[in-house]
Amino acid sequence: MGRPGARLTDAVxxxxxxxxxxxxxVRRGLSSLAGEADPPGRELTVLVAVSGGPxxxxxxxxxxxxxxxxxxxxxxxxxxxxxxxxxxxxxxxAADQCRALRLDPVEVVRVEVADGSGDGPEMAxxxxxxxxxxxxxxxxxxxxxxxxxxxxxxxxxxxxxxxRGSGARSLAGMPEASPTxxxxxxxxxxxxxxxxxxxxxxxxxxxxxxxxxxxxxxRARAVLxxxxxxxxxxxxxxxxxxxxxxxxxxxxxxxxADHELAAARPAATGxxxxxxxxxxxxxxxxxxxxxxxxxxxxxxxxxxxxxxxLGSRHLAEVDRLVADWRGQGPVDVPALSVRRIGPTxxxxxxxxxxxxxxxxxPADAADDVAGADADQE
Numbered sequence: 001m002g003r004p005g006a007r008l009t010d011a012v013x014x015x016x017x018x019x020x021x022x023x024x025x026v027r028r029g030l031s032s033l034a035g036e037a038d039p040p041g042r043e044l045t046v047l048v049a050v051s052g053g054p055x056x057x058x059x060x061x062x063x064x065x066x067x068x069x070x071x072x073x074x075x076x077x078x079x080x081x082x083x084x085x086x087x088x089x090x091x092x093x094a095a096d097q098c099r100a101l102r103l104d105p106v107e108v109v110r111v112e113v114a115d116g117s118g119d120g121p122e123m124a125x126x127x128x129x130x131x132x133x134x135x136x137x138x139x140x141x142x143x144x145x146x147x148x149x150x151x152x153x154x155x156x157x158x159x160x161x162x163x164r165g166s167g168a169r170s171l172a173g174m175p176e177a178s179p180t181x182x183x184x185x186x187x188x189x190x191x192x193x194x195x196x197x198x199x200x201x202x203x204x205x206x207x208x209x210x211x212x213x214x215x216x217x218x219r220a221r222a223v224l225x226x227x228x229x230x231x232x233x234x235x236x237x238x239x240x241x242x243x244x245x246x247x248x249x250x251x252x253x254x255x256x257a258d259h260e261l262a263a264a265r266p267a268a269t270g271x272x273x274x275x276x277x278x279x280x281x282x283x284x285x286x287x288x289x290x291x292x293x294x295x296x297x298x299x300x301x302x303x304x305x306x307x308x309x310l311g312s313r314h315l316a317e318v319d320r321l322v323a324d325w326r327g328q329g330p331v332d333v334p335a336l337s338v339r340r341i342g343p344t345x346x347x348x349x350x351x352x353x354x355x356x357x358x359x360x361x362p363a364d365a366a367d368d369v370a371g372a373d374a375d376q377e
Contacts, residue, residue, distance in 0.1 A: 018195035021188055022062040029146070029184030030063075030070040032177060036143060045073040045142040046182070048103065049133050052078070052094035052205035055148035058193035059185060061200045063146060064101035075105040077136045077145070079129050081113055083121075083209075090205050097202055109136060122215055137180060144182045149174055152190040155239035156220045163220070167312065168250045168290075173243030186240065257294035260287055264295065266344065276346040277303035281322045293319050303347040306334035321345060 014020060030046070037044055048063050050056040060076055067074035076098040080091035091108045098106045111128040113121070133145045154173045161170040176183050185193070197204050213219055228235045266280045279299050284292050293315045300318065301307050314333040321331060321340045330339040338347045 016195065016199040018192040019062075019199050021192050022058050022185070022196045023066055025184045025188050026059070026062040026066045026146075027070070029176075029182050030066060030072055033072070033143065033182075043071065043073050045075070045140070046144045046146055047133070047137060047140065047142045048074065048076045048098070048146045049129075049148070050076050050078045050094050050098060051148075051207070052090050053148075053207055053210075054197045054202075054204035055150055055153075055185065055190065055193045057094070057097060057202045057204050058188075058196040058200075059146055059148040060098050060103060061101055061196065061202060062184075064098075064103050074103055075140065075142070076103045076107070077133060078106070078108045079132055080108055080110045081125050081128065082110055083113060083125065084207075093203075094205065105140065107136060107140075122217065134180060144177075145180060147181055147183045148185055148193070149183045150185045150188050150190050150193060151240045152221075152224075152236055154186050154243055155236040156217055156224060158239045158243050159220050159224055160216060168246050168253075171243065172247035172250050173240070175247065189236075253290055254294055257291045257298065260284065260291060261295040261298055264299075273346065273348070276348045278347075279345040280343060281340075281345055282343055284322050289319065289323070292322065296322070299345075300333060300336060300338070300347065303336055304349055305336045305347075309334035318345075 015023065033044055033046075046063065046067065048056065048060045050060055063074045076095070078091045078095045078098065080087050082088075084090075088108075088110070091110075095106050095108050109132045111132045113128045114124050136142075137145050157173045158171055161173070164170070174183060174186065175181075176186055194204075209215060210218060210221075213222070224236060224239075260283060261279075264280050264283050266278050277299065279296075284295060287295070296318050297310065297315055300310060300314075305314075310333060314331070317331040318333065318338050320328070321338065322345065325340055330337045332338075332350070335350055336347045337350060338345060340346075
């Protein structure tokens with residue numbers, strides 16, 4: 001209850017609400033890493049990805065406060081995309097603020113954003129940024145990179161997924177954690193990060209790209225603001241909650257699919273051409289489509305399909321080879337051709353002029369294979 005005779009007014013005031021919210025979010029995120037130290041007792045290290053904007057600076061401040069209390073070493077990596085005039089000065093200013101917060105080490109990394117990659121400027125910048133962050137994480141021996149995505153970012157991500165007509169994986173938004181990344185702020189609002197920076201005396205950079213309607217995310221932000229005004233201020237929070245619920249569902253379905261995929265891998269592939277990936281389909285046919293297509297997608301990626309270009313229409317055609325096969329021929333997916341040979345799917349990389357003839361099968365299956373070949377030639 002405090003010292004004898006102390007008055008309530010003598011109590012030490014707590015941090016402003018926004019600062020408390022950001023610190024709590026980071027505390028929970030760091031606590032989720034407990035037990036990952038290998039060997040036990042090794043000091044965990046995290047790096048905050050910093051752009052200089054309010055979200056990443058608020059994350060840097062909260063991490064600088066919480067990490068020492070959690071026994072975690074914390075540094076920062078400031079990414080300079082070089083896409084705007086004086087971007088190097090912006091990066092240096094952000095790095096100076098991180099050093100003032102006593103983060104260590106603090107590095108500025110300049111990245112080259114590929115031009116004309118076909119993915120658009122947003123995706124090109126994201127790819128360059130993530131590659132640089134992963135390189136820094138490995139080089140500095142860090143366990144995680146902390147990203148400052150907020151609840152508002154998550155809501156925008158879900159809205160973009162809805163506009164694209166995406167499935168559950170995309171509508172589930174950004175995951176809070178992965179083996180290399182951690183997003184502690186997915187329940188923190190952009191307004192709270194702004195307030196936390198003001199309370200900490202930090203000076204965030206205002207990226208003009210955040211107001212440039214050429215970018216899909218900026219347009220989504222404007223639409224979300226209009227929808228919130230028309231439908232109520234809880235829209236963003238509800239979209240983010242929808243993402244969280246969908247991720248739980250998707251994780252469960254994916255785990256089921258992985259289990260079924262392991263069971264569908266053939267013990268021997270004597271009837272499939274050498275070098276081809278093979279998958280027995282008997283068990284897959286009985287699965288719900290949501291589980292079966294997840295298993296097929298994982299199998300295609302393992303066989304060498306281009307994950308960035310692999311879409312729902314490709315999966316639908318491969319799924320027809322399993323669940324609605326009428327003798328149709330090979331299906332082309334990005335980087336692969338997929339063919340059904342009796343009760344087996346076989347996949348090989350593009351570039352082969354024609355399918356190699358399968359090796360002989362046991363007599364009890366030879367008729368099925370011969371018929372399948374005849375239908376597809």
